[in-house]
Amino acid sequence: MSAILQVESVKQSFRTGFWMTHVEVLHGVSLEVPKGCIFGFLGANGAGKTTLIQLIVGLRQPTSGTVRIGGYDAVSPMAKAKIGYLPERPYFHDHLTGEGLLKYFGTLSGMTSSQIQARTPKVLNEVGMSHARKLELRKYSKGMLQRIGIAQALLHDPEFLVLDEPMSGLDPMGRKEMRELILRLASEGRTIFFSSHVIPDVEAICEQVAVIQKGRLIGCGPIGKFLSDGPIQTEIAFTGLELSAAKKISELENIRAIPEGGVRGIVSSQKETTAVLKKLLAEEAKVLWVTPIRPSLEDLFHKESKT
Amino acid sequence: MKQPSPPQPKTIPVVIAIGKVTFSEVIRDKILYNTLVFAFLLFGIAILASRLAFIQPDRVMIDFGISAVNLSCSFIGIFVGSTILIREFERRTVQVALSHPINRMQFVLGKFAGLAAVIAANWLLLSLAFLAILSMMAYDVAGSFSAALFVALLFNLIQSILLGAIALFLSTFTTTSISVMVCVGLYLIGNNISQIRALAEKTEFSLFKILLKGFALTLPNLEYFNLGTRATYGLAVELPFGIAGLSYGIVMIGFFLLLAGLTIQSRET
Numbered sequence: 001m002s003a004i005l006q007v008e009s010v011k012q013s014f015r016t017g018f019w020m021t022h023v024e025v026l027h028g029v030s031l032e033v034p035k036g037c038i039f040g041f042l043g044a045n046g047a048g049k050t051t052l053i054q055l056i057v058g059l060r061q062p063t064s065g066t067v068r069i070g071g072y073d074a075v076s077p078m079a080k081a082k083i084g085y086l087p088e089r090p091y092f093h094d095h096l097t098g099e100g101l102l103k104y105f106g107t108l109s110g111m112t113s114s115q116i117q118a119r120t121p122k123v124l125n126e127v128g129m130s131h132a133r134k135l136e137l138r139k140y141s142k143g144m145l146q147r148i149g150i151a152q153a154l155l156h157d158p159e160f161l162v163l164d165e166p167m168s169g170l171d172p173m174g175r176k177e178m179r180e181l182i183l184r185l186a187s188e189g190r191t192i193f194f195s196s197h198v199i200p201d202v203e204a205i206c207e208q209v210a211v212i213q214k215g216r217l218i219g220c221g222p223i224g225k226f227l228s229d230g231p232i233q234t235e236i237a238f239t240g241l242e243l244s245a246a247k248k249i250s251e252l253e254n255i256r257a258i259p260e261g262g263v264r265g266i267v268s269s270q271k272e273t274t275a276v277l278k279k280l281l282a283e284e285a286k287v288l289w290v291t292p293i294r295p296s297l298e299d300l301f302h303k304e305s306k307t
Numbered sequence: 308m309k310q311p312s313p314p315q316p317k318t319i320p321v322v323i324a325i326g327k328v329t330f331s332e333v334i335r336d337k338i339l340y341n342t343l344v345f346a347f348l349l350f351g352i353a354i355l356a357s358r359l360a361f362i363q364p365d366r367v368m369i370d371f372g373i374s375a376v377n378l379s380c381s382f383i384g385i386f387v388g389s390t391i392l393i394r395e396f397e398r399r400t401v402q403v404a405l406s407h408p409i410n411r412m413q414f415v416l417g418k419f420a421g422l423a424a425v426i427a428a429n430w431l432l433l434s435l436a437f438l439a440i441l442s443m444m445a446y447d448v449a450g451s452f453s454a455a456l457f458v459a460l461l462f463n464l465i466q467s468i469l470l471g472a473i474a475l476f477l478s479t480f481t482t483t484s485i486s487v488m489v490c491v492g493l494y495l496i497g498n499n500i501s502q503i504r505a506l507a508e509k510t511e512f513s514l515f516k517i518l519l520k521g522f523a524l525t526l527p528n529l530e531y532f533n534l535g536t537r538a539t540y541g542l543a544v545e546l547p548f549g550i551a552g553l554s555y556g557i558v559m560i561g562f563f564l565l566l567a568g569l570t571i572q573s574r575e576t
Contacts, residue, residue: 057406059576077408081313085406091399095332107324108407110316152403156313 004082004160004191005033005056010065012051025051026215028065033193033208035159038186040202040223041195043212049195050088052212053164056193057085069160081110084153088164088195090145094138098129098148101137102155109156116155123151127181143174150181161185163194167201179205234273237264237288238280245283251276262288315408318416325404325417329391330424338386339429342379346433349375354444365445366539372437373459373538380430380467381494387425388474389486392418392571402576412568415475419564422471430464453541455534458549462532465556470494472560473527476567479574496522497529531555 012026026048033039043049054060055067058075069079092101099120106116124130127147132140140148146166153161166182167175183205186192196202202209203223210220219226236252239262246255251272252265267273273290280287333339353371357364392415395401404414437460438452445451470490477486496503500523507519531552537544 054402054576059402059405077315077410080406080408081315083406085403087399087402087406089399091402093328093332093400095335096328100328104324104328105403105407107320108316108404108409110314110408149403 002035003032004035004070005031005193006066006068007031007052007056008066008068010052010055010062010067012048012055012060013063024063024215026055026062029212029215029217030065031210031217031220033191035191036186036189037191037207038182038205039191039193040206040209041193041212042197042199042202042209043195044197047212048215049197049212050164051215053162053193053195057083057162081156082158082160084156084158084161086146086149086153086161086163086166088168090149092137092145092149095136097136098124098133098140098151101148102152105152106155111156119155119157123154126154126184127151128177142169143171146170146174146178154185159190161190161192161194163192165196166194167196167198175201232270233293234267234270235264235289235291235293236267236273236276236280237262238285239263239288241280241283241285249276249279266293318413321409321413322417322420325414326420326424329418329421330428333387333391333421333425334428336387339383339425342383342386343429343432345382346375346379347436349378350437350440354440357444365441365447365451368441368444369451369456370539372441373456373463376430376433376437376460377463377466379433380426380463381470383429384422384426384467384469384471385474385487385490385494388422388471389478389483389490391422391478392475392567393478393483396574396576399576405576411571415564415568415571419472419475419567422475423468426467426471427464430460430467434460450541453538455538455541455544458544459534459538462534462552462556465553466529466532469527469529469532469556469560469563472563472567476563476570479567479570493527494529497527498533500526500528500530527559528555 008030010026010029011024013022013024015021016023029048029052041049041052051060055062056069056074058080061075067074070082072079072082074080093104096104102120102123103113103116106119111119120133121130124133127150129144129147129151132144132148137145137148146169150161150163150166153163163182167178170178179201182192182194194202206223208221209223209226211218237258238246241263243255243257243263246252246263246265249265251267253268255263255265258264267276277287277290349371353368353375356371357368360367395404395414395418401414405411441451442448470493473493474486474490477489481489503519503523507516507523510516510519534544536542
């Protein structure tokens with residue numbers, strides 16, 4: 001699968017303070033985003049997510065290294081024409097209506113009036129904002145602004161969507177709807193790159209993940225690889241054996257009683273699972289369930305952050 | 308490998324789109340209405356002064372009227388020009404715009420187009436109001452309406468748009484307040500370039516003389532747009548003077564927009 005985004009050895013520094021000293025915020029970041037995938041970009045606040053995103057959408061040039069979209073330099077109009085961008089906080093001219101905003105950005109994308117008119121109802125419908133098309137943006141809620149922001153990013157039908165914290169500030173229902181929207185957009189064949197510091201959001205929908213910390217990429221690849229890298233634990237639940245007797249099985253950890261009767265415990269490796277099951281069957285216990293517990297991305301993120 | 312890219316936007320529709328959004332944003336600004344009220348107050352003073360004048364009452368009214376249009380349009384050019392572009396960066400509304408396949412020069416041109424439209428709308432409103440007042444209040448209506456009066460009003464517009472372009476340029480690398488102060492200074496000096504030249508001739512200190520001559524040579528000469536007594540007394544305006552003023556205005560506006568386009572390239576979004 002060819003890559004739509006290629007970031008190679010990107011460094012970015014800013015001048016700050018009275019003496020305008022250089023402060024490097026990205027230290028040689030490299031990553032590739034394959035076409036057609038949902039790519040999650042994880043990092044704590046201040047890790048460098050927004051800086052890298054601004055380089056990707058061509059708002060600034062890297063101090064060194066290259067950022068290419070579909071083979072074009074990210075600051076070139078050819079690259080920008082392939083991108084739809086939603087910034088972290090969607091700052092728009094709040095005197096415009098939803099429709100007015102789409103007309104404005106549609107023109108900046110090179111669309112003709114007839115193309116904008118034909119496409120506007122479709123994208124407004126897609127993001128569920130048809131009812132607010134005549135309303136001024138100053139009257140929009142945070143969730144509505146996120147949605148109209150995605151509508152403007154979708155208007156010119158780009159193949160690559162870059163969403164900076166699309167779920168920030170949304171309530172649980174809004175987050176769920178945003179996840180569903182991202183999945184729907186990806187199913188139409190778009191590549192979606194979105195940043196977040198909320199790990200379950202990324203875990204729920206992404207196929208590829210990159211983790212950035214203090215301007216350095218500390219992990220990048222398919223989400224399955226991230227999850228299989230961690231220790232796989234197994235939860236075993238059973239009846240027919242008292243809690244005190246279960247505690248004598250040395251491989252079982254975190255043993256506790258189940259309210260309706262029975263005991264549950266955790267086994268920390270695959271090999272020990274077999275041994276525990278054999279012991280339970282020997283004690284004539286009735287096994288209720290054996291469930292693998294996969295490590296969460298959150299666990300891995302915290303582990304990486306500590307190293 | 309490079310993949311096929313969608314068609315790029317053309318400059319004219321982009322400039323018009325940015326200009327329209329800018330225009331609709333600025334006409335909601337309170338400063339516009341304050342300046343308009345100020346201009347209408349000056350019109351009121353013009354009527355009062357003409358009634359109190361012992362001789363040439365119509366000329367007093369024309370003088371005051373042209374000055375009111377000039378001051379109002381120039382201040383709008385300066386104040387709105389100083390904020391119009393930089394507000395986009397401060398409010399970060401520029402981020403989504405510049406993520407589209409447009410360049411910063413196109414963005415500057417679009418903002419300027421909106422600014423010019425605001426000044427032109429203000430100028431048209433005030434000019435029509437002034438001409439209506441003049442037609443109603445002048446003792447000699449036919450004698451008051453001369454070609455020079457219309458040229459003076461047109462030159463007011465060009466001067467205000469030029470001041471807007473200068474303010475826009477200054478705002479790309481300095482603060483709004485400094486930009487406003489420098490522009491007001493340029494407005495005052497630019498309308499008195501011949502006085503500076505005269506002072507340079509009279510002064511005996513060579514360094515001061517060089518300094519004054521340097522100012523007169525390099526600072527925008529707004530006297531090109533000042534018809535002075537020709538407008539007041541309805542004297543003929545020579546064609547070369549008109550063409551020189553128009554050409555100077557267009558070249559200077561283009562020059563400052565080019566500078567603004569260049570300096571904005573390095574500004575952080």
